[in-house]
Structure formats: C-alpha cells, structure tokens
Amino acid sequence: MSVATYGKTPWIANVYYVHDPELNLYFLSKNWREHCQAIEINNKVAVAIADSHQPIYRPQKGLQIHGTAKSVDVVSGLQWMFKMWNKLIAGSKGEKLTDPKKFLDAGLSKVYRITPKRIKFFNTELWPKEQFKVLDL
Numbered sequence: 790m791s792v793a794t795y796g797k798t799p800w801i802a803n804v805y806y807v808h809d810p811e812l813n814l815y816f817l818s819k820n821w822r823e824h825c826q827a828i829e830i831n832n833k834v835a836v837a838i839a840d841s842h843q844p845i846y847r848p849q850k851g852l853q854i855h856g857t858a859k860s861v862d863v864v865s866g867l868q869w870m871f872k873m874w875n876k877l878i879a880g881s882k883g884e885k886l887t888d889p890k891k892f893l894d895a896g897l898s899k900v901y902r903i904t905p906k907r908i909k910f911f912n913t914e915l916w917p918k919e920q921f922k923v924l925d926l
Contacts (some may be wrong), residue, residue, distance in 0.1 A: 790814065791910075792858070792903070793835040796827030800891075806838075807873040812926070814854075814903040815861070815870045817886075825899060834858045834903055848914030856905040864889045870900055 793801045802824040803876035804816040814836065818825050828834065839851030861867060875885050886892065908924045914921060 790816065790835045792816065792824060794824045794827035794831065794858075795833065796823075796830035799834075800824050805878045807870060807877055808892050809869070810904055812908065814905070815873075815900055816903075817874065817898055817900050819898050820896070825901070828858045828860075828901065832857045836903060847917075849911055849920075850914070851911045853859060853909040853911070854905045855907050856903050858901050858903045860871075860899040861902050862893060862899075864893065866902075867892065867900055886912070 790805050790806045791801055793799060800823045802818070802822065803920065804818060804824075807815050820826075827925045834854070834856060836854040837851065838854075839849075843849060861870065861903045871886040871892075879885050879900060892898070905926055909921050910924070911921045913920050
C-alpha cells in the first residue's frame with residue numbers, strides 16, 4: 790500500500806497494512822518517518838493499493854482511497870491489529886508484535902488507522918466497460 794500525506798510538502802510512503810471489517814486500514818511506522826510527521830500536521834491522506842505483479846494489460850485490479858489517518862493509542866485496539874499483523878505480515882519469519890502496552894510505552898513506533906471517506910475499486914475483469922465503482926462513505 791502507498792500512503793500519500795501532506796504536511797509542509799506532499800509525501801508518499803509504501804507501508805504494509807491490515808484491514809478490519811469496517812474497511813479501515815492499519816499500518817505501523819516509526820514516529821520520525823516523514824509520512825508520520827505529516828499526519829500529525831494534516832490527517833488527510835490518499836492511498837493506492839495494487840498488485841505490482843499484475844500485467845499492464847487487463848485485468849487490472851486495485852484501490853484508490855482518500856480519508857483520514859489517526860494514531861491508535863488504545864491497548865484494546867492494538868491487540869486486534871497485532872494479531873492480524875502477526876498472521877498476515879510477520880508470518881513465520883518476521884518480527885512478532887506481542888505486547889501492546891509495551892509497544893505504546895516504548896514510543897518509537899505508532900499504529901495508524903486510515904478511515905476511508907471514498908474508495909474507488911478498479912477491476913477491469915469484473916467491470917470491463919466502466920472499469921471501476923466508487924463507494925462514498
């Protein structure tokens with residue numbers, strides 16, 4: 790996933806993410822990274838998700854999203870996200886996230902939740918003529 794922010798200047802960053810049933814996206818990043826600092830100034834973000842291995846010709850699938858980003862600093866919210874992260878991203882080789890309280894107390898990284906306001910679904914296989922559908926939330 791690529792997340793675009795605008796603090797003093799526009800910035801884009803590629804991040805690993807998980808999502809919840811309400812279509813919120815969550816990512817983990819160091820506090821000092823440029824995109825995290827920009828979110829503190831301006832919480833409006835744009836997101837693009839696509840499989841970079843898909844061929845240039847049809848079918849093309851992906852998401853374009855705009856919404857708001859906010860750090861998650863509630864232990865109960867982090868427990869769910871840590872479980873999803875460990876299952877989908879860390880797998881058997883990556884660093885496991887285990888203790889939300891310890892994570893918050895360390896203060897080096899944050900978990901951010903992106904709440905979509907608009908989602909554009911691209912799928913030229915499913916919608917060959919119009920190519921996309923839009924969901925305004």
